[in-house]
Structure formats: structure tokens, C-alpha cells
Amino acid sequence: MFQFSQILYLISNIIILTFDFEKMNIIFLLIGFSVFIALIFLVAFFWANKTKQYEDTYTPSVRILFDDEVKEGESIK
């Protein structure tokens, strides 16, 4: 499994190799990264929306407060 930094390194290498490195300026790389990261968030939002994570914004907030007492009840028995 790749680390995130490794992926970035790989992508930067690809970009640098694709363009001519001599004329390449760091600004293209930075803009490329920023747009790429923004795209990741865009896709993440689409995914969250599609998997209905915004459908019910209230119930999970209550659900998390319930004690997990299944085992507790059984141990008393």
C-alpha cells in the first residue's frame, strides 16, 4: 500500500517527465496539485452525497449516545 507522500512523489515525477523539465516552472506543478486535491474533495463530496450521508443528519447524533449494553446485560445473566 502506497503512502500518500509516495503517491504525490509519483505524480510529480510523471508531470515533470511529461513536460519538458527545463521550461517547467514550479507554478504549474503547484496549480496542478491544488486542482488535483480540490478534485479529490469534489469526488469525496459526490460519494458522500450518493451514499446518502446527508439524508439523515439528526439520528446518528442521537445514536452515538446510546450505551453499548448488550454485553453488559448478558454478563448479568
Added chain:
Amino acid sequence: MAVEGNIKLSTICYHCGDKVEDTPYILEEHTFCCLGCQTVYQILHENNMQSYYRYNTHPGKSQNSDKQDLSYLEEPNIISKLVDYQDEQIAIITFYIPAIQCSSCIWLLENLYKLNAAVKSSKVDFMKKQASITFNKQELSLRALVELLQDIGYEPKITLQDVIKEGKKINQNGLIAKITVAGFCFGNSMMISFPDYFGMGAFEREYASFFGYMNLAFGIPVLIYSASDYFKSAWNSLRQKRLNLDVPLALGVLVLFLRSAIEIITQTGPGFMDTLCSLVFFILIGKWVQQRTYYHISFERDYRSYFPVAVTVLEEDKEIPRQISDLNIGDRILIRNNEIIPADAILLKGTASVDFSFVTGESKPVEKVLGEVVYAGGRQIGGAIELEVVKAVSQSYLTRLWNNESFKSYEKKFDTFVGYISKYFTIVLVSIAVLALGFWFFNGQADKAWGAFTAVLIIACPCALALSSPFTLSAALSIFDKNKLYIKNTSAIEQMAAIDTVVFDKTGTITSPTASAMYFEGELTPIEKNILFSICRNSNHPLSREILKWLGDCQLLPISNYQETVGKGQSAEYVDYSVALGSSSFVGVAKKVEGTAVYVKINEYIKGVFTLEQSWRPGLNEIVQSLKNEDYKLHLISGDNERRAEALKLIFPAESSLLFNQAPADKLARIEQWQSEKYKVCMLGDGLNDAGALRKADLGIAVSDDINNFSPGCDAILDGESFEKLPAFFNFSKDAVKVIKMSFMISLLYNVIGISFAVQGTMSPLFAAILMPISTVTIISFTSLMTRWYGKKRGLI
């Protein structure tokens, strides 16, 4: 009886929190109001689920109501209509459960598997009051599941027109995706455009074309995807030869894109792509804000939501549950206690005592004799009856209303303020642009002419105007919402502001179905009141208590010879008064009024009669007064008889028409008549009998004491509690329209400033990029603050 009554302990039911007096249901030091509540406690206790009571005190719902027959849930074709998914083993069903009201409910329903192992999982959506349950249908039938839910006090509401499922279909995902894309492109193109705004040195100029193409890349998805609805809408409205606000919007967006694209490709300028993205982003947000959805309320109900899913049909001495839509003429149906008669039918067997409160608004049961036609919509009270269907469900007296011509062709034609303005706006905008074009062209500056022409169309793009109405109205909507008036959509608020005639239904609308009070016909002197007060104090009978409430503060007199005949009445003497009060047979007179009545006889002379009536909603007098002062025309249409006409004449102004004995179709016709006299009519009603009138009226408000219950199709649902705020609601809706007009002036001001630069051909991209967001922010904050300020002024916040 009278004496011990005072020592009774009043405690609170452990399960539902209702007040209980002297209950036999006591279990482990907890008291319960009824067997139902106790059973729920027992079930939970046996299954080691007392946590239910830990999260909230008295989380349950009173179990006092009767349970209905569920045999229809065994019919495969009904099951397949109800479930979301099923295979050989597993079925998934989503129930609408109105009883969901606190975290304990979520806990219990999500731990359903502890009660029955056949339940695989259950998930609650609190806001929608829905529970989606996955269960093994081999081990647990749908009927058993519903019965299990009933047993623990969470009876699902199952109707033919499954409103919740229909409601689910409306989804905003498309719009949300468009907003997301526009927002993404807006942020990125803004970032890319910044260097240009701050001025680039010679070194940075090298990147100008790169930034330009990046901007172009961000602009294309916004134009093609995010703004697509505006182009469609503008195209449609042009085809219908109407000008709506989307026309100048779409024109602005298109011109923005074309000019920017040309500038970028020819490398003559940086373009306005960031302005394009922000514009589309903001107007889409305005659209999103406007589409408010109420999860648990449906405004589009018809008779099918009232009727049960199935009815028991008798065929060859067998009872078969059958879907209502499959009911044929000639079928023999069996209606049990508390069931609704689904179609017009002839009574064949049994004593029918039918409550037509759905249909007529009158809640007193009507007796029917054998062979008589019983209309659909009535609720049988008493023993089971057998009937023969004479008309199909959709052709019945009540449901015919939905087939009414004026009902079908019904479309609320209402010109909103923005709709009205946009006609002129577009024409003025295009003519200014053409004038600018012509001016520069004839002055020999053709390049400037093109610049000025596009600049006008860009800068005057009514973004702020498009936002003023959604933001004002949605702010108003949430204020109404807080005050328990649930309005269907934002344009209904503008309709509300235009109303000049208010029509009330009587029963259930201006009277409160839960509160009843004594109503006295006749006259009493103060001394007689004192005597009655002294007599009634001795009795614990509920009617005596009600009479005491009616009498208010009176002096206690030493009465003698007090006698109470249980269930009949009481008598006493004071000095030379001899008083008897009670039923007609007790005081010895002929029955004068139907229903519960207490006759007062003083010295062999009938002084009057107390009847128990639904009392007016609190503040009815004030509402009528203040609406009258605001120059609203007020009318009353009741399906009920004229018994209380005198009392109503005192409340309503003299010019109001008070109409009684109106059938549902009469109500509809009456509303139509007023509308043809150019009145803007608002109808307030509650029952199915008002359904026609509610839909026909320019604004139909259904008054309901439990908004989760079914109310007829309408534009707004008003919780009975907030009935007194009605005048404030009407005033506030007018304020909201005022705010829209004010914000329109502001956005117009921005447009004038922008255009004055644009016609000179001196609009820079930076200027557009600043003006557009500033005008947007001004409008959004102005409308939200002003609406809240008006809300405060009207006492609604």
C-alpha cells in the same frame, strides 16, 4: 361518591406520562394509565430493555386507542406493494411511524432484534419519522411485525397512498451536484484569476494564457452542466412567448461565457470566467434555498390517505381482506368498530352508527337503518355491520369530489412579484444593451460597441434580483415553521400576502376538537348562578365539573335537601328556590337537544339547558376582530347545522356570510363564486369535507391539531395551537413581500451603477468580479435580516 372523590391520588403513567387517577395497573412500583402501557413495559422488562425508560422519562405514547384489523397484511399482493424489497428469505420495509418522538424511540426501534430474532436490522430516520426494517419473512410475517410494533406502542401508519414513499422521490441530488460543481469551479477560477487582478509583472505575463485556459476549463462544466436548467427554462419560456427571470439570467450567463472564451482564445483579455462561476453558484444556491422539503408532512393527500389499505369482503361465508381499489359493486363488506366505510353501500345487517366527521365535520354519530345507503368516509362506531357496495370507491359521494372538473383543471394561476417584474426587466435590459451597441457603433468605435453591448448584458444579469425572492421567502418560511404554520412552498407566502377574503370552516377549525366546554342556552340571575355553583360543588360528575368551570367564581350558599341520583341529576333547595338539574327525564321535560345536555329547572320552571359543545379555539374573537380591522372579508362555511349560528353572529362582523348545511361540493362552488367576484380567497378547514374548498381556494390552510395526522391536500398546514397567530401570519406574509420589493430596489441600484460603467465600455473583469459578489452578499444579508426584523415586530420570533 362525592366525598371520596377528593382523596384520589393523581400520579403519572410511567410509560406515557399521562395523568392517571386511581389506576389498577401497578407493576413494580410503577403506575400505568392503561393495560396497553403496562403491556409495553412488561414486554420491554422481560427482554431486559429498560434502558428505554432511562434515556427519557415517560417516552411512550398513550396506548388507549383501539387496534385495527390487520388480516390484510397477509395478502401477498398487498405485501408486495408495501415492501421496498423482498426475496425468498429477506424483506425490507419502511414504515412511517408517527409515534417516533424522542431518543428512546430511536433506541427501542433500533434494538428491535432483541425483541424478535427474526428482525435482522432496523434503522430509524428521526426527522422523517421512518423506520426501515429488514426482517426474515420466513420466521416473521409482515402482519406479525406490525403487531409487534403495535404491541410496543409504535403503530405504523399504513395507507394506500403511501405518502412517504412518494415524498422520497423528490430528491435534490441533481441540484446539489450542480451546486457542488459550480462551487468547485468558482473557487478554483477565483484562485486562478487573482494574479491578474493584482497585476502581473512581465515575468508573470508568460502564464497569462495558461491561466486563461484553466479558467476556460472551469467555465465549461459550469455552463454546460450547472447552468443547464436556466437555459432549458429560458428556452421554454421564450417558446411560450413569456419572459421569466431565467431569460435574462441565461442570456447573461451565455454572453459572459462567449465573451470570456473569445477573449481567452484570442488572448485579448483575461475574461470573466470567475464571475460566471460565482454567478451560477449563487443563483443555484438561491434555488436550493427555495426548495424546502418537509419530511413528515405531505400537502398532496387525497381520499386514499384516509381510507384503510384493505377491507374485509364476505365471500361464501369467508372473510377475505381485499384492497380497496379492487372493490366491486355488489361486494358484501364487513365493517367493524372504528373502521371506515370505503365506498357508498347499503346497510344489510347490524346497527350502523356512523361518525361522518371526516365528511361533514359533524362528529355526532348518525344512526342508519337497514336498507339505507351509507356514504363512504363514515366511521362505524359500535358493533360490526355488513354492507353491500353500490358504487366503486372512486365514484362515491365523497371521492367524486376528486373527479370534479374544477378540481382537475385546477391550477393556481398566480403572478409572483419577481415573475411580474421580469417581463419588463428583460425588455429594458435588452434595449439598453442595443442602445449602447448602436451608440458606439455609429460613433465609429465598433470594438467598443461589442464590449459595451456584452458588458451591459453581463453586469445587469439579475443575479441579486433572482436571489432576493428565494432568500426572503425561505427566511419567512422558517419563521412560519417555528410558529407551527407549515407552508408548502415559497410562492404560497406571496399568495398569502395577496389574500383579501378569509373563509372558515366551523367544526374542527374554529372549534377545538379536543377541548369542549359547557354552553348554556337561557338566562340565569346571579343568585341562581350561586345556587347552581353550590349544588354542583357536591358532585364529582364530569358534567358538574364542566358547569362549575362555566360558572366561574360564585358565592357558596348554604343549600339544603341535597340529593344526587347517580347518572341522572341532582336537586337541592335554598330559601325559596327549589332547584333540579340533570337529564330531561330527571327534571321531567321533553328532550330539546340531541346529545349530552343538562337541564336546569328552578321552581318548576325550565331556566335553560347546558350542552357540552366543542369550545371555540382560544382567541377566536380577537382573530376575527383584528382580521376585520385589517379589512379582510370574513366568511364561514360549515357542513354543520345552524345550532350555534347565534353565537357566531356575535363573533363575526355583520357583513360576513355564515353558511350552514353545506355539502363538500357546495363549499367548493361557493369558493369558486367568490373567486369569480375577484376576491382572493383563503380557506381554513380541517376535514375531508373541506378538501375541495381547500384546493380551490387561492390559499388553502388545513388546521390540524396533530400535524402528523393526515390532513387534506392544501397549501399550508396550521397547527391548532398557533391558531391565534393567524392575523400575525397574514401581516407577516405582507411584510415578506415588502422585503422582496425593497431588496429589488437595492439590486436595481447595483444594476444602474454597473450599467453606467458598462455602457461606456469601461467595465473591467475586476470590477465585475467585485460587484457581483458584493451585490449578492448585500441582498442575502439584507433579506435575511429584514425578514427576521419583521418577524420580531410581528411577535413571531
